[in-house]
Amino acid sequence: MINHDIVVVGGGPAGMAAAIAAYDNGVRDVVILDREKNLGGILQQCIHNGFGLHKFGEELTGPEYANIYSKKVAERGIEVYNETTVTDISKEKIITATNSNGILKIKAKAVILAMGCRERSRGALNIAGTRPAGIYSAGTAQKLINCEGYSVGERVVILGSGDIGLIMARRMTLEGAKVEAVCELMSYSGGLTRNIVQCLNDFNIPLYLSTTVVEIHGEERLEGVTVAKVDSKNQILEDTKRYIPCDTLLLSVGLIPENELTRSIGIELNNITNGAEVNQNRQSNIDGVFACGNVLHVHDLVDYVSDESEIAGKSAAKYVNGQLSGGKEIDVKAENGIRYVLPQKINLENTEDIALLMRVDKPYDRVQITVKAGEVILANVKRIRAVPGEMEKIIIKKEGLVNICDSITVGLEEI
Amino acid sequence: MIYDVVIAGAGVIGSMIARELTKYELTVCVLEKENDVSCGASKANSGIIHGGFDPEPDTLKAKLNVEGVEKLFDAAKQLNVSIIRNGSFVCAFSEDEEEHIKALYERGIKNGVKGMEILNGEQARKIEPNLSKNITLVLSVSTAGIICPYELTIAAIGNAMDNGAVLKTNFEINKIRIIKDLFSVYSNDGDNVKAKYFINCAGTYSDKIAGLIGDNSFEIICRAGEYMLLDKCEGGLISHTVFQVPSKEGKGILVTPTVDGNLLVGPTASLVETPDNKETTALGLEKVRNLAGRSVENINFRNVITSFAGVRSSEKNGDFIIEESKAGNNFFNVAAIDSPGLSSCVAIAEYTVSLLRRKGMCLVSNKNWNGNREDPHKFKKLSDDEKNKFISKNSDYGKIICRCENITEGEIRAAIKRNPPAKDLDGVKRRTRSGMGRCQGGFCGPAVMRIISEEMGIPMSEITKKGNKSKMISGRL
């Protein structure tokens, strides 16, 4: 058994930022366990730009953004276990991992969970039809193209208009493929407006809203898909069915936090975020276990992942140094029009200003989002437009938290 | 060379017969039209070992099912294939159905089934808390079990190959010439295999294979069954295999845990035109969802990780066809093997060999025969110390490729090397479970492709999902 003060599980943007923050807040014995050869996680295959606008004021590509952090990790001499997969974490914070040297057992004082997320697969969608080759989740195709240099197909339909789907529509087009359609089940795209403009409109790729793939055709390699429009209850409109010939179907139908290890510790998951429930320190209901980044809730910008992970790293350092213990916790609840709020709990002990992160449940024009404790308004912001694809952030001041003993609610109203 | 026996079809039946034959001094060749074994009904069925109360008494099905269960448990143990005697529940929801349950019990007694017991709804729910409140009576069969059908098939043919049998994949039979008492079998590609005995285990294609020698005595009826497989987090919902009483609409949807810890629900039973009709349908999947929820409560269908369809073959008389063809001396049909074919497979293999013996085939024991096969999932089951020893010898076992199922590079490479070798992504998946988990190969797919490419010495552009034209990538950028 090896002992470390803080073990960070995952070396993507969340894990790196958390490890750096933990180190900078006074804990020297921080290690990162990562599956891959190089740090950076999924950023290494996200070669497009647009990362870092909030954090660094410039548009970086994924690998460049990752590099800034991996350099900081190296400068601090933070130990990284590469090509090491964590297979279990116990309640006692004993981490079991495998790498080419064998099975590792590490006892940690604090654990930071930063495993990221995975893509929903075809199976979860239950699309009828055959099971040919040529159906990829968008991220798998992205890896094959951007990291290994292979093209996955020539005639493409993309299901899902989240950012990865949009980015891949452009990427495949640039590499000479014909993207026949991007289909989106919802009546709006979950992607950023700039991606719709620069990834679809620039290349005249049609986006079909309220449309989904209902059947897959082809025995060996994909030969085509049947798409159809859906009504407001997502029921398929039979007479709108049409066949689109294609050899590739990319699925970009949602990301799911990768929380198998979280479960193994005994942490219960929130059924909206699919991540652990945490307080503002990103500490879970198990003392000394923290979580940050996409394993906690799926973010739209990596910049916000880094911010959140710095909180987790700093808090873990405080925990190890005995500065984070006890204190009363209150609930933060999402109401009217708000799908979820994070953190789900606030610890009232020595609190600072707190950023509440939230998503609305559908697109809105002109809304007011209010944070309340009982009838007392803690914060209140207006938005000309709010969409589920863009996370909202509201700061509540520490002064406002002084006399609270009940839960806090966040809701919106149209104005 | 001239083989003693050629077997058409490497499903569970062909593979078990091949294994049975290698117990004797015989040369055996198995021909399979697909790129891998277990690609037909043996890949996509419920994986249930039936107690044997269902078949009509005095049929081959009744005889071989009841005989076959224990034989299968023994064979699975030798072959190191996971098998669990979890017991089954057949559930009644009404007085009519209760009568049916009692009739099934009586039939079971006639067939010689052991371990049957009738429980009322409450007793059953005490054992299985998630059983529907509407269930009034249950036939419990403690001898029933579950097994992974493709794992069994792979193990059986692998063990047959270890004992000398030859497997030829991508051999689609299109002509059989009978030269005196020799079968000369041709493939689409012009390949040729000769043998003295021919055993037709071609599943849904067995009538067509029989037709090649002019035997048109039976016609296979193809029925597609659609299934949904749920994540392991749903696997603990029930421990028994839960059937509904067969009704007018068909045999009903079952809900069962799998040996790997997932939850499986299905199948539908719709007549299909061709054996290739392995499509799932929106209607079929909806039916599975609705009917499964009828017998077991609290199934969360948001945790479905994949859905699939299998085509099973039956014949109008309803029984297995295991006999020498009237059209050809030494040509044996082992056809129309639908449920309980998996439960009966070892008994079917032994019965088939007994027919050969009766025909005067010379059966001399193969002294070198070894019926054991090493567990492909051995590594996973080792203690940490043992794993460390393994990894120190071969560091590939320290590299986890499939993060959902924790499958290592060492296990994947072994699956490509050992009998029967995996040659495509689906082959690796069925042997190692890499890509079988919740992300369905999203993360490990590219890595597995690379490993296949290295082991087989073929470029990435030649890697397929399941042989032939199912190529994964279209070229280099």
Place this chain on the structure above:
Amino acid sequence: MERNITCIICPRGCPLICEIKCGKVYVWGNTCPKGEQYGKDECLSPMRSVTSVLRISNRDDTMVSVKTSVPVSKYRIFDVMQKIRFGEVAAPVKIGDVLIKDVFGADIIATKEIN
């Protein structure tokens, strides 16, 4: 000439109507000054950064990710891609290394380190 474009300055995504007359652009539908500027730029000289990957000649199946050092004309994207597709460099490569010089006004630079 009239063009409909979506403003990407903020999440609101205002639908802009731009009229191009005598080399001047008139913008309607914007709700802020930034939107007007965006409409003008998009009509007169839309620029895009191009990102892709370039083959590493001395490593099997390894690509280095690249980007244009400055945005290029939107109408030159495929020309830039053509240059990148037929390009090739030898490792090692450092972030910021110029891998192909002067491609329609930009350099192609590495965004990943390859040892």
